[in-house]
Amino acid sequence: MIAGTRPELIKVAPVVRQLARYEEIRVSIVSTAQQADLLPAFLDLLDSEVDYRLSVMSAGQSLNALLSGTIAALDPVIAEVLPDLIVVQGDTTTALAGALAARMRGIPLAHIEAGLRTGDTENPFPEETNRRLISHMASLHCAPTRRNRAELVREGIAPQDIVVTGNPVVSSLQNAMRIPHVSGSLDGVFGQLRGLKPIILTTHRRESFGVTLDRNLRTLRAFVAKHPDTALVVPVHPNPAVKETVERILSDTERVTLIEPLDYASFLQLIQQAWLIVSDSGGIQEEVASLGKPLLVLRSVTERPEAIDAGVARLAGEWPGQLEALLDDCEELNNWIASVKPIPNPFGDERSASRIAQAFADFLLGQVESGRAAL
Ligand code: UDP
Numbered sequence: 085m086i087a088g089t090r091p092e093l094i095k096v097a098p099v100v101r102q103l104a105r106y107e108e109i110r111v112s113i114v115s116t117a118q119q120a121d122l123l124p125a126f127l128d129l130l131d132s133e134v135d136y137r138l139s140v141m142s143a144g145q146s147l148n149a150l151l152s153g154t155i156a157a158l159d160p161v162i163a164e165v166l167p168d169l170i171v172v173q174g175d176t177t178t179a180l181a182g183a184l185a186a187r188m189r190g191i192p193l194a195h196i197e198a199g200l201r202t203g204d205t206e207n208p209f210p211e212e213t214n215r216r217l218i219s220h221m222a223s224l225h226c227a228p229t230r231r232n233r234a235e236l237v238r239e240g241i242a243p244q245d246i247v248v249t250g251n252p253v254v255s256s257l258q259n260a261m262r263i264p265h266v267s268g269s270l271d272g273v274f275g276q277l278r279g280l281k282p283i284i285l286t287t288h289r290r291e292s293f294g295v296t297l298d299r300n301l302r303t304l305r306a307f308v309a310k311h312p313d314t315a316l317v318v319p320v321h322p323n324p325a326v327k328e329t330v331e332r333i334l335s336d337t338e339r340v341t342l343i344e345p346l347d348y349a350s351f352l353q354l355i356q357q358a359w360l361i362v363s364d365s366g367g368i369q370e371e372v373a374s375l376g377k378p379l380l381v382l383r384s385v386t387e388r389p390e391a392i393d394a395g396v397a398r399l400a401g402e403w404p405g406q407l408e409a410l411l412d413d414c415e416e417l418n419n420w421i422a423s424v425k426p427i428p429n430p431f432g433d434e435r436s437a438s439r440i441a442q443a444f445a446d447f448l449l450g451q452v453e454s455g456r457a458a459l
Contacts, residue, residue: 199232250432
């Protein structure tokens with residue numbers, strides 16, 4: 085099981101937990117530490133220890149350097165473990181590197197969160213390319229939704245190799261919500277939000293760096309200034325391009341609070357207080373329906389249209405003034421905000437992770453049986 089970023093750990097953790105129920109399966113966890121600064125707070129989500137800790141990041145390296153360095157770092161681990169199945173999740177450079185490393189060693193590959201597409205290789209970049217390539221190397225595809233399955237079939241993936249499982253983030257979220265939260269790290273923030281309508285912002289997408297990120301932040305700042313009953317809280321992503329812009333535009337602004345990124349349980353606790361969420365994150369689009377919170381998606385296109393179709397999210401980045409118009413709408417039309425609460429999560433349910441674990445077990449067992457038949 086290969087992971088290296090915050091969302092990958094959040095999503096593989098419940099699958100690892102479910103796999104522990106199968107005596108005949110032994111899982112080795114490999115962390116590439118692609119997001120070295122964010123990862124430590126998320127390692128606790130795994131019940132097990134990381135078996136191999138790689139360190140693939142270096143300052144200012146190109147995507148090609150990261151990709152080739154990650155393949156080179158993974159290869160000796162694969163040669164040592166010689167697994168029967170290699171699992172990658174999502175669409176990161178870690179996932180693509182893991183897929184290539186698996187294929188070049190001739191080891192079957194399983195892909196969690198398969199079949200998400202925007203149809204635009206620039207949005208998101210490079211993730212749309214990564215996930216397309218991974219699909220054509222995988223032997224087992226765990227598609228969160230039926231739409232994802234249809235997308236894979238359209239691309240020529242054999243239907244019998246696809247299992248519709250739901251997205252394991254839904255299982256992860258349910259697990260995290262069950263743990264009674266003891267950290268008081270947000271007490272100060274909650275104090276500042278008392279009596280106000282909190283807007284929670286997360287932003288980190290590479291495609292929006294520059295003009296778009298600048299404009300989004302200014303729009304939010306102006307909205308909060310215009311509406312004294314609102315407040316903005318931003319767990320600031322550590323990417324220097326994001327941090328610099330967020331601090332330049334939002335520091336020292338009334339009713340705007342910038343905080344460090346939060347561990348998962350704390351972040352969910354914060355989200356539960358939200359009046360509105362504004363984000364360009366992929367994972368958050370999958371989570372909001374489980375939390376009954378409305379989301380404005382800071383993207384021009386999304387690979388998760390199920391959230392838009394379900395009515396829990398709205399696209400806010402198709403044209404320059406759209407975020408402002410939608411924020412005004414939220415203020416005027418409190419009915420959308422209220423209407424999202426009962427919407428069921430279109431990305432799966434608590435059992436998503438156990439379906440994925442079952443698919444892996446079936447695949448591995450199938451291999452043993454076909455091996456026996458060949459004897
Ligand atoms: N998240 C978190 N703490 C934060 C911000 C986000 O735990 O301070 C979680 C969030 O709930 C979601 C995941 O991180 O599950 C999303 O990660 P990110 O936005 O970095 O990646 P993406 O989903 O866009 O790939």
